[in-house]
Every structure is written in structure tokens, then in C-alpha cells.
Amino acid sequence: MREIGKQDTVPLLLEIGCEEIPARFLREAEQGLRKRILDRLEKFLLLPRENQPANQHRQANPIQTFSTPRRLTVYVPEMLARQEDVGSEILGPPVKVALDAEGKYTRAAESFAHKNSASLEDLIRTTTPKGDYLALRKIMRGQPALEKLPLILSGAIIELGTSFPKSMHWSEESKARFVRPIRWILAVLGEGRQAATVGFDVLGVKSGDLSFGHRVYSKRPIRVKSFKDYGTKLRRAFVEFDPENRRQTIRTKTKALLEDSLVLVEDAQLEEVLIASTEWPSAIRGGFDERFLHLPREILITVMRDHQKYFAVENPEGKLEPYFIAILNVDSDDLGLIRRGHERVLQARFRDAEFFWDADQRTPLRERLSRLEKVTYQAELGSYGDKVRRMHSIANRLCDALEAQGITENELRANVLRAVELAKCDLTTQMVQEFAELQGVVGGLYAKAQGEAEAVATAIYDHYLPEGAEDRCPRSLAGALVSLADKLDAVVAGFAVGNEPTGSSDPFAIRRQANGAVRVLLELSASIALDSEIELELKALHEKLSFDMPKVFDALAKFMRERLAFHLEAVLGLRYDTVRAAMEARAQRSEFEPLQTAVRAKAIERIRSSQDFYSLSQSAKRIRNILNKSAKPEDYQGRELDPARLEAGAERDLYDAYQRVRDLAAGKRAQGDISGALETIASLRASVDTFFDNILVLAEDPEVRRNRLQLLSALDLLFAEDADLSQIERAAVGS
Numbered sequence: 001m002r003e004i005g006k007q008d009t010v011p012l013l014l015e016i017g018c019e020e021i022p023a024r025f026l027r028e029a030e031q032g033l034r035k036r037i038l039d040r041l042e043k044f045l046l047l048p049r050e051n052q053p054a055n056q057h058r059q060a061n062p063i064q065t066f067s068t069p070r071r072l073t074v075y076v077p078e079m080l081a082r083q084e085d086v087g088s089e090i091l092g093p094p095v096k097v098a099l100d101a102e103g104k105y106t107r108a109a110e111s112f113a114h115k116n117s118a119s120l121e122d123l124i125r126t127t128t129p130k131g132d133y134l135a136l137r138k139i140m141r142g143q144p145a146l147e148k149l150p151l152i153l154s155g156a157i158i159e160l161g162t163s164f165p166k167s168m169h170w171s172e173e174s175k176a177r178f179v180r181p182i183r184w185i186l187a188v189l190g191e192g193r194q195a196a197t198v199g200f201d202v203l204g205v206k207s208g209d210l211s212f213g214h215r216v217y218s219k220r221p222i223r224v225k226s227f228k229d230y231g232t233k234l235r236r237a238f239v240e241f242d243p244e245n246r247r248q249t250i251r252t253k254t255k256a257l258l259e260d261s262l263v264l265v266e267d268a269q270l271e272e273v274l275i276a277s278t279e280w281p282s283a284i285r286g287g288f289d290e291r292f293l294h295l296p297r298e299i300l301i302t303v304m305r306d307h308q309k310y311f312a313v314e315n316p317e318g319k320l321e322p323y324f325i326a327i328l329n330v331d332s333d334d335l336g337l338i339r340r341g342h343e344r345v346l347q348a349r350f351r352d353a354e355f356f357w358d359a360d361q362r363t364p365l366r367e368r369l370s371r372l373e374k375v376t377y378q379a380e381l382g383s384y385g386d387k388v389r390r391m392h393s394i395a396n397r398l399c400d401a402l403e404a405q406g407i408t409e410n411e412l413r414a415n416v417l418r419a420v421e422l423a424k425c426d427l428t429t430q431m432v433q434e435f436a437e438l439q440g441v442v443g444g445l446y447a448k449a450q451g452e453a454e455a456v457a458t459a460i461y462d463h464y465l466p467e468g469a470e471d472r473c474p475r476s477l478a479g480a481l482v483s484l485a486d487k488l489d490a491v492v493a494g495f496a497v498g499n500e501p502t503g504s505s506d507p508f509a510i511r512r513q514a515n516g517a518v519r520v521l522l523e524l525s526a527s528i529a530l531d532s533e534i535e536l537e538l539k540a541l542h543e544k545l546s547f548d549m550p551k552v553f554d555a556l557a558k559f560m561r562e563r564l565a566f567h568l569e570a571v572l573g574l575r576y577d578t579v580r581a582a583m584e585a586r587a588q589r590s591e592f593e594p595l596q597t598a599v600r601a602k603a604i605e606r607i608r609s610s611q612d613f614y615s616l617s618q619s620a621k622r623i624r625n626i627l628n629k630s631a632k633p634e635d636y637q638g639r640e641l642d643p644a645r646l647e648a649g650a651e652r653d654l655y656d657a658y659q660r661v662r663d664l665a666a667g668k669r670a671q672g673d674i675s676g677a678l679e680t681i682a683s684l685r686a687s688v689d690t691f692f693d694n695i696l697v698l699a700e701d702p703e704v705r706r707n708r709l710q711l712l713s714a715l716d717l718l719f720a721e722d723a724d725l726s727q728i729e730r731a732a733v734g735s
Contacts (some may be wrong), residue, residue: 083142213237
């Protein structure tokens with residue numbers, strides 16, 4: 001290839017060719033590679049400046065990424081052909097030292113110039129906050145991008161290799177790892193006649209200008225000179241490298257196989273897996289024996305989706321039809337051989353499911369409870385029988401709390417405790433042992449088939465929900481209580497035996513269980529004293545296990561507050577300072593009730609844009625700073641505020657307004673009107689502003705100063721009652 005020309009900007013194309021990357025890792029790997037290359041290009045000053053008008057649009061998306069199971073691709077449409085020059089100023093001695101009375105350079109100036117390989121003529125004067133100094137301006141000339149890119153690209157690839165949950169190493173020469181063996185690396189800077197290969201070596205693989213097409217249809221290497229060239233030649237070689245194009249292909253080809261009377265059972269998660277599993281997708285429609293339709297819909301769909309990666313098909317009324325759609329990674333199946341093979345496999349899987357269903361019915365769930373004693377939950381925590389007993393205690397207390405608040409249903413407690421008793425029994429069934437994805441669901445289906453109450457069956461069916469931030473919650477109150485008992489036990493017991501999450505590592509899914517518990521708590525619309533519940537279960541666990549109970553309790557309390565803050569910010573979209581203000585409210589310090597915290601946070605979010613609330617928040621911050629930084633507790637604590645010492649005018653007016661607002665806000669709070677309480681407190685804004693405009697808080701008279709600090713202390717308590725107003729950030733005004 002020819003040497004690159006002297007262009008202002010040039011495109012960069014990188015492709016890492018691998019053995020098939022597992023679908024679950026592909027999208028994260030694509031985004032991880034993008035971030036690492038972007039960070040390095042910025043660090044090495046190889047991206048055009050954002051402040052140049054011509055580059056404003058480009059910088060909105062300076063890097064494009066693509067992926068298939070066999071490749072990770074990065075395309076930088078425009079990067080600098082040469083690094084930017086960097087100017088720096090080296091500060092020397094002060095002018096009064098560097099120049100004598102006649103304005104001539106002194107020995108100090110000469111030494112400074114000599115030390116920096118400069119002449120006296122190069123010296124300049126510069127003004128700093130400390131005065132005038134001599135200085136030198138130096139320009140570090142940028143290097144060609146082609147010289148820096150080997151380090152940038154190889155470093156990004158090696159660092160990406162360390163980020164995978166599971167990775168491999170296959171080279172005796174290097175201990176570096178990657179998710180799958182790298183087979184080729186395409187790295188081209190520029191395009192057409194000015195294209196140049198970026199030469200480097202990673203894990204024994206040398207970069208070049210070659211790519212490869214579909215494993216089945218294209219055996220020869222493909223020489224690439226530009227991104228357009230890359231796309232054209234890969235598609236000729238049966239590779240669609242853009243995941244979004246593969247998505248549209250899958251949808252189009254799937255729709256073409258469905259008659260007017262058939263509808264695809266939508267499955268976004270399966271679609272993502274298939275996009276990440278194919279390079280050149282096509283679709284086929286197969287069928288199965290209608291006799292299997294007597295099995296529950298959930299079992300049929302799970303077999304098709306989770307085990308075979310097929311889309312299920314239904315009619316417009318929502319009834320499953322005896323068909324499936326399979327996505328292939330080949331161009332066609334003209335002879336139907338692939339279709340018949342898929343049908344044979346699915347038929348066998350359905351026969352297994354049918355056998356398990358029939359065999360499991362011979363031993364009802366209620367007769368399986370004793371078997372849980374032999375199923376280990378966790379080595380230190382005992383069996384699933386032990387877990388069910390812990391869940392039973394938690395569920396009982398939750399029912400007590402709801403009944404005390406008037407939240408109940410017919411036979412709620414009986415249904416909850418029965419569901420808890422049977423919820424884990426499906427773990428002993430053949431169906432769940434073969435199809436683990438169906439735990440809980442199978443229990444609910446079996447409970448219904450075996451004559452348990454509908455409320456009990458539904459609660460068992462839903463008790464693993466929600467499994468993610470976007471997942472639905474249990475459909476019934478009983479299901480929510482069983483789910484909450486299960487998740488709280490998992491979190492508290494997990495911490496008790498030292499299985500709490502550390503950093504990004506969470507092998508026991510404690511963080512996910514806690515997120516689910518928080519969401520269910522908020523959906524319940526009931527006030528649950530979470531700290532008290534945690535303490536009660538820890539005491540029960542401490543009778544059988546040895547752990548530092550105060551330390552574990554403190555860690556759990558902090559962890560659950562972090563999970564609530566995460567939910568309020570990431571799921572509900574509340575601003576971080578809103579959440580912090582709600583979390584720091586005095587009203588919740590005696591007992592942590594997630595629902596009440598969420599109510600406060602939503603109330604703050606509704607009124608925070610009002611000028612009175614914002615201005616009062618800044619005054620609250622000022623008051624907190626005065627009390628913490630300009631005074632000591634002994635300056636104002638220990639004695640009551642003396643109204644007689646208050647100066648007539650702004651000081652007395654503020655005190656009177658404070659008393660009135662305090663009582664009105666307390667009344668609103670007692671009625672559950674947190675927004676009303678906050679709005680009432682915000683009405684103090686004018687009185688507080690007038691006070692600070694006219695009154696010197698830190699007066700010389702110690703008694704006057706003490707009294708004024710006591711007034712501020714009273715205001716500080718009020719301003720933190722329903723929300724710590726001092727936590728609201730200045731930058732958020734009007735937002």
C-alpha cells in the first residue's frame with residue numbers, strides 16, 4: 001500500500017476477526033471497544049476539536065461500531081492525520097529576581113534559559129496571581145497518526161480482553177486473553193490510494209488489510225481499502241456487519257412466512273440473541289404435532305425459545321398454533337433439510353416435556369415439601385426447607401404490617417403462607433430439573449392443576465418477579481408479599497454469610513434480588529419498616545450462624561439505601577440531588593421506609609423548579625454552613641431560644657413566620673401531604689431573605705449571637721424535616 005498523504009483528517013477502519021463470540025457478550029464487547037478507542041484517540045489528540053463549527057456534527061458521533069459473531073468493527077469517519085501541536089508555558093523566576101535595576105537579565109534568568117535549552121531572546125514575561133514572572137513557550141509538535149495508532153489499537157484490544165466475564169488464552173507467547181481466539185485484524189487508515197495499513201501485533205496475530213466473509217460461503221481473504229469498500233465486499237461475501245440491518249432482515253423474512261391468520265409471539269430478548277448469533281440471517285417456518293398443544297403455553301414457548309431459539313406462533317386471539325420460526329445463519333433451505341431437522345429436534349423436546357408433566361403430577365406439590373430438606377440452598381444457610389421457614393416468618397410479619405395499615409384482601413394471610421410453603425417445591429420436579437428457566441412458573445401451573453386456590457397458584461407463579469429493572473411485578477398482593485419474603489431472605493441471609501456484592505462482582509445475584517425487593521416495596525404502596533425487618537431476620541439467623549451482627553446490619557442498611565437511590569435515579573429518572581435530599585430527611589432517620597422516601601423524592605421533584613423552593617434551598621445550605629463552619633455546637637446548644645432577645649423587625653418576623661409555618665407543615669405532614677408541607681416551608685423564603693439582608697448572625701454580643709444561632713438551628717431542623725433542602729444543587733435552578 002502507498003504511504004498516507006498529508007490530509008487534515010482521515011478515516012480509520014478496525015476489524016477484529018474471531019472465532020464465534022457468544023451472543024450474550026457481543027453487544028457489550030462492541031460498546032467496550034468503542035469506548036476504549038474513543039478514550040485513546042482523545043488522549044492522543046487525534047480527534048478534531050469540538051469547538052470548530054465544521055466538526056460540531058461529527059463530534060456528536062465520532063465513532064461508529066458494528067458486530068457479528070465473528071467480528072468487532074470500529075469505524076472513525078474523521079480523525080486527524082497528525083496529532084495536534086501542544087503549546088505549554090514553562091514558568092521561570094520572578095521578574096524582580098530575573099532582571100536587575102537596569103533591566104538586564106541576571107544570573108537567575110540565564111540559568112533558567114540554559115536549563116531549558118533556550119536563548120535569552122526566547123524569554124517572555126507572564127502575569128500570574130503571584131506577580132510577574134519570566135517564562136518560556138514551547139510547542140510540542142504532533143506526530144503522524146500512523147505512528148501512534150499501533151499503540152492505541154493494540155492497547156484497546158488487550159484491555160478489552162480483560163473485561164469479559166469469561167475469556168481464553170491460546171498463545172504460548174503471551175498471557176493476554178480475549179473472549180475467543182483472534183484470527184485476523186484489519187486496520188486501515190485513510191482510503192483508496194492513500195490507504196495505509198496500521199501495523200501492530202496482538203496475541204500473535206499481525207494486523208493487515210484483509211478481512212474474511214461468511215464461514216460457509218466465502219473462503220478467500222478480502223482486501224479492503226475503505227469503509228465503503230469494506231461494506232460492499234463483505235455483503236458480497238454473505239456478511240451483514242450492521243446489527244440493525246440484521247434486525248430488519250429478521251423481521252422482514254419472518255413476516256413473509258406468516259399467513260394473515262398467524263402472528264409471531266414477540267420476544268425482544270430472543271431477537272437480540274438471534275441478531276448476535278448470525279451474520280447472514282434467513283428464516284424458515286416449521287411445524288409440530290398439534291397434540292402437544294395441550295401442554296401449558298409457558299412450557300411450549302420456553303422449550304422453543306430458551307432451548308431451540310425459535311419464535312413461537314399464535315393466532316390473533318392469542319392461542320398458540322403448531323408452528324415455529326427458526327432463524328438460520330445460511331442463505332436458504334431450498335430442499336427443506338434444515339427445516340425437517342429442526343422439526344425432529346423440537347418434537348423430541350416436546351415429548352420430554354410431556355413426559356415430565358405427566359410424571360410430576362403423580363406427586364403433588366404439597367407432598368414434595370419434605371423433599372426440600374434434601375435440596376441445599378447454601379452450605380451455611382442449610383436446605384430449601386430452612387429457606388421456606390425463614391420466608392414464612394418474614395411473610396407473617398409483612399402481613400401484620402399491611403393489616404395494621406388497613407391493606408388486606410380476603411384470606412390474604414392464609415394464601416400468602418400457603419404460597420410460601422409451596423413456592424419452592426417445584427425445584428424437586430423433573431420439569432424444573434430439565435427446564436430450570438421455568439422454576440416458579442411450573443410451581444404455579446402445577447398448583448392450579450392440583451386444585452390449589454387461584455390466589456395461591458398465581459402467587460407461586462409470580463414470586464420470582466421482578467427479575468430486572470424493566471420486568472413486571474407480581475400481579476397480586478399475595479404474589480408481591482411472597483416475592484418480597486423470598487428476596488429479603490436472599491439479601492439478608494446472603495450478607496450474613498459474607499456473600500454480599502463487591503464492586504462489579506455479584507456471583508450470588510444479591511444486588512438483583514435487592515433491586516427487586518425495592519421495586520416490590522414501592523409497588524405495594526405500603527410502609528414497611530425495612531431496618532426493623534432486616535434486624536429481626538438477622539437476629540433469627542444469629543441463633544444458628546456466627547457473624548458480627550452490628551457490622552452486618554450497618555452494611556445491609558447502607559446497601560438497601562443505595563439500592564433505593566439507584567431505583568429512584570435510574571428507574572424513575574429523579575435527579576440525584578432530589579434523591580439525596582429525600583434520603584437525608586430527618587423524618588426517615590428513625591426508621592427507613594422506602595415508600596415514604598420515594599413519596600418525598602417525588603414531592604421534591606414536583607416543586608423544586610419553583611423560585612421560592614430553590615431560593616430557600618440555597619438559604620438552607622447557607623444556614624448549614626454557618627452552623628457547621630462558622631460556629632460550634634457549644635455556641636448555641638444547651639439553652640432554649642429566648643424570644644425576648646429577638647430584635648424587632650426582620651429577626652422577630654422570621655421567628656413568627658417560622659412558628660406559623662412549622663405548625664402548618666406539621667399538619668400537612670400528618671395528613672400525608674408531603675408536597676403541601678414542602679410548599680408551606682418554601683413560603684418562608686421572603687422572611688429568610690429579609691433576615692439575612694438585615695441581620696448580622698455572628699453578632700459581637702455572645703448572648704445575641706447564641707440566640708440567633710439557635711434560631712438558625714431551629715430553621716435547619718425544619719428545612720431537613722421532609723427533605724434536606726441543603727442538598728439541592730445550585731445548577732438545578734429552573735430545570
